[in-house]
Amino acid sequence: IASDGLVFVQFGHIIAKHCLDTRCSTELLCATEQTHTISSQLDMVARVKAVTAESKSSSELLVSNAQNLVQAVLHVLKAAEAACIKGLQQPPPDPEEEAAAAFCLQWRRNLLWHRAKESLNSERDELGLRKTQTRAEPTLMTMVQKQSPQTKNKPQ
Numbered sequence: 001i002a003s004d005g006l007v008f009v010q011f012g013h014i015i016a017k018h019c020l021d022t023r024c025s026t027e028l029l030c031a032t033e034q035t036h037t038i039s040s041q042l043d044m045v046a047r048v049k050a051v052t053a054e055s056k057s058s059s060e061l062l063v064s065n066a067q068n069l070v071q072a073v074l075h076v077l078k079a080a081e082a083a084c085i086k087g088l089q090q091p092p093p094d095p096e097e098e099a100a101a102a103f104c105l106q107w108r109r110n111l112l113w114h115r116a117k118e119s120l121n122s123e124r125d126e127l128g129l130r131k132t133q134t135r136a137e138p139t140l141m142t143m144v145q146k147q148s149p150q151t152k153n154k155p156q
Contacts, residue, residue, distance in 0.1 A: 002046060005039030005069045008032075012076045014091070014100040021086035028079040035072040042069050077140040084108045084140075103143070110138045 012032030019025040042065040049058045084104040091097035114137055 001066050001069060002039045002043035005035055005042065005073060008073045008076050009036045009039065010096075011100055012080060014097050015080045015083050015088065015104060018089045018091050018097070018101060019083040019086060020089060021083065024079065024083040024086050028076070028083050031072070031075045031079045035069070035076050038065065038069045038072045041065055074141065077144070080104065081107070081140050085111075104140070107138065107140050107143050110143075114138055 009032045012028050012035065016025045016028040016032065019028065042062070045058075045062055045065050049062055052058065084107060088101055088104060091101045
C-alpha cells in the first residue's frame with residue numbers, strides 16, 4: 001500500500017509540472033508531499049510491525065495510517081482533476097509523462113462528454129429547468145479503480 005502511495009506521488013508531480021494554472025499546481029504539489037509523508041510513515045510502521053510481536057495497538061496504528069494514505073491519495077486525485085480542468089501543457093516525449101497526461105486527457109474527455117450528454121438529455125421540470133443529476137460525473141478515482149484489476153494481473 002505504501003509503495004502504491006508513491007505511485008500517486010509520482011503521478012501528482014507529473015501533472016503539477018504540466019499544469020497551466022499555478023494555484024492548481026501548488027495545491028497538487030502540497031497534496032503529493034502530504035501523500036509522500038504518509039506513505040513513508042506507513043512503510044516505516046509496517047517494517048517495525050513486521051519485526052516486533054503482534055499487538056493490538058500496532059495493528060490499529062497500521063490500519064489508521066493506511067486509511068490516512070487513502071484519504072491523501074483521494075486529495076491528490078481531486079487536485080489532479082482541478083489541474084486537468086484548467087489545462088495541461090504538452091508533455092515532453094517521456095513515456096511516463098505522456099501516459100499520465102493521456103490518462104488525464106481521457107478523463108477530461110469523459111467528463112466533458114458526460115456533461116454535454118446530461119445537458120442535452122436530462123429531464124426537465126414543468127418550468128423547463130434541468131432536474132438535478134441522477135448519475136455522478138466521472139472522476140479520476142473511478143478511472144483508477146477500473147484500471148487497477150488490469151494492472152494487478154500483469155506479471156512484474
